[in-house]
Amino acid sequence: xxxxxxxxxxxxxxxxxxxxxxxxxxxxxxxxxxxxxxxxxxxxxxxxxxxxxxxxxxxxxxxxxxxxxxxxxxxxxxxxxxxxxxxxxxxxxxxxxxxxxxxxxxxxxxxxxxxxxxxxxxxxxxxxxxxxxxxxxxxxxxxxxxxxxxxxxxxxxxxxxxxxxxxxxxxxxxxxxxxxxxxxxxxxxxxxxxxxxxxxxxxxxxxxxxxxxxxxxxxxxxxxxxxxxxxxxxxxxxxxxxxxxxxxxxxxxxxxxxxxxxxxxxxxxxxxxxxxxxxxxxxxxxxxxxxxxxxxxxxxxxxxxxxxxxxxxxxxxxxxxxxxxxxxxxxxxxxxxxxxxxxxxxxxxxxxxxxxxxxxxxxxxxxxxxxxxxxxxxxxxxxxxx
Amino acid sequence: xxxxxxxxxxxxxxxxxxxxxxxxxxxxxxxxxxxxxxxxxxxxxxxxxxxxxxxxxxxxxxxxxxxxxxxxxxxxxxxxxxxxxxxxxxxxxxxxxxxxxxxxxxxxxxxxxxxxxxxxxxxxxxxxxxxxxx
Ligand SMILES: [Zn+2]
Numbered sequence: 408x409x410x411x412x413x414x415x416x417x418x419x420x421x422x423x424x425x426x427x428x429x430x431x432x433x434x435x436x437x438x439x440x441x442x443x444x445x446x447x448x449x450x451x452x453x454x455x456x457x458x459x460x461x462x463x464x465x466x467x468x469x470x471x472x473x474x475x476x477x478x479x480x481x482x483x484x485x486x487x488x489x490x491x492x493x494x495x496x497x498x499x500x501x502x503x504x505x506x507x508x509x510x511x512x513x514x515x516x517x518x519x520x521x522x523x524x525x526x527x528x529x530x531x532x533x534x535x536x537x538x539x540x541x542x543x544x545x546x547x548x549x550x551x552x553x554x555x556x557x558x559x560x561x562x563x564x565x566x567x568x569x570x571x572x573x574x575x576x577x578x579x580x581x582x583x584x585x586x587x588x589x590x591x592x593x594x595x596x597x598x599x600x601x602x603x604x605x606x607x608x609x610x611x612x613x614x615x616x617x618x619x620x621x622x623x624x625x626x627x628x629x630x631x632x633x634x635x636x637x638x639x640x641x642x643x644x645x646x647x648x649x650x651x652x653x654x655x656x657x658x659x660x661x662x663x664x665x666x667x668x669x670x671x672x673x674x675x676x677x678x679x680x681x682x683x684x685x686x687x688x689x690x691x692x693x694x695x696x697x698x699x700x701x702x703x704x705x706x707x708x709x710x711x712x713x714x715x716x717x718x719x720x721x722x723x724x725x726x727x728x729x730x731x732x733x734x735x736x737x738x739x740x741x742x743x744x745x746x747x748x749x750x751x752x753x754x755x756x757x758x759x760x761x762x763x764x765x766x767x768x769x770x771x772x773x774x775x776x777x778x779x780x781x782x783x784x785x786x787x788x789x790x791x792x793x
Numbered sequence: 794x795x796x797x798x799x800x801x802x803x804x805x806x807x808x809x810x811x812x813x814x815x816x817x818x819x820x821x822x823x824x825x826x827x828x829x830x831x832x833x834x835x836x837x838x839x840x841x842x843x844x845x846x847x848x849x850x851x852x853x854x855x856x857x858x859x860x861x862x863x864x865x866x867x868x869x870x871x872x873x874x875x876x877x878x879x880x881x882x883x884x885x886x887x888x889x890x891x892x893x894x895x896x897x898x899x900x901x902x903x904x905x906x907x908x909x910x911x912x913x914x915x916x917x918x919x920x921x922x923x924x925x926x927x
Contacts, residue, residue, distance in 0.1 A: 541862060541872065650886075
């Protein structure tokens with residue numbers, strides 16, 4: 408069976424350094440991050456033959472390609488919320504493996520702070536049954552998942568807070584982080600309740616910004632002077648309400664994870680670093696269980712005692728400070744998850760949080776809602792010679 | 794009372810919402826594979842037949858999960874703290890809803906609840922739940 412293992416490399420990354428961008432348009436931010444990632448790889452816009460974007464970039468890839476002024480032979484606008492860009496990496500690798508393209512550009516931009524959300528979805532059949540109840544923000548439905556997890560497994564608010572604390576310890580070393588300072592469990596528990604049991608500090612930051620990735624063929628990767636990260640495996644899945652049978656205690660990572668591990672030919676024990684989607688603390692807790700880093704229901708114990716703190720915790724995670732403290736551009740944290748994993752593979756994370764001998768890493772995205780439906784995407788990356 | 798904004802109604806959901814104005818909560822059941830459907834649909838999501846029937850469902854259930862929204866937006870901006878929940882119906886489906894007329898500090902997973910209808914004034918009523926009266 409054909410797989411994408413080793414068929415493509417992440418050769419360029421760029422995270423917009425700003426968190427408030429009132430003076431640039433959405434499309435100008437797309438261009439800025441695209442040029443940044445291409446320069447990081449040692450490539451230019453004229454090398455790009457594939458473009459990937461989410462549903463916020465105007466009329467799918469049409470607006471973006473026109474804006475960039477290029478004529479790619481391949482495009483994809485898979486929209487699964489914040490996990491879109493991890494899906495784009497997997498899809499780009501498959502397209503490269505199939506010979507459809509050799510330099511794929513993936514961009515994200517958004518201005519939830521100083522602009523407005525541009526996402527508008529067509530009405531799905533669930534309309535009227537998942538709205539009208541006063542759901543006006545992501546915390547409301549993620550809180551339903553947290554409450555049920557607590558009920559079934561005895562997970563506590565203090566355990567969820569440990570996840571924020573670990574992210575904040577890492578954010579101290581990131582001068583671009585929106586919240587570049589350490590917080591304590593007490594700080595989290597004393598922050599106002601947004602939607603019980605989630606406090607304000609259980610939630611990610613809201614930031615303007617963007618990021619970009621350049622995925623290339625092995626031949627292009629070899630021609631570049633820059634260290635790339637090898638794409639070893641990819642898995643994706645949609646978890647939905649299953650005809651009134653929703654179970655709020657697990658995520659689609661139970662399916663995307665095994666698919667990615669199988670393709671990569673590695674196991675959880677091989678993962679030295681993980682970027683775990685952290686829209687909320689509960690998102691992290693359920694995901695690390697579902698990926699198999701601990702048993703279902705044991706996530707609360709796993710994150711205690713610095714379990715997620717780099718470089719020496721059981722599972723160093725989100726060493727840029729994550730969405731919880733650093734950046735969640737466009738209310739979507741997927742692209743930054745891949746970016747920090749590549750930094751770790753290259754040995755270019757901040758020295759205080761660089762995981763030694765970081766040969767294999769994982770990046771996971773969760774887009775949509777744990778409380779209804781979401782797209783889960785898992786990527787496994789290795790060092791260039793992995 | 795908690796605001797009751799009118800839902801969007803289409804040809805598939807019209808019968809469901811009309812029933813709510815009569816104090817009825819109807820569910821669909823697949824004639825072929827006998828499963829209960831949620832939410833209203835043309836096709837069974839298991840066997841995809843269009844042969845589905847409706848029945849008047851029991852108006853009781855238990856709280857599967859809940860959250861207290863401390864400050865709402867839009868129509869709920871001035872509602873004060875309110876409860877969003879999933880209720881597991883006696884007939885099976887877990888449905889998103891609100892819990893009303895309750896002491897939020899006494900609310901808990903597993904609590905028995907019964908349905909109430911809040912008229913939207915636009916040809917529909919929202920199905921919500923309150924603690925089951927003893
Ligand atoms: Zn059927």
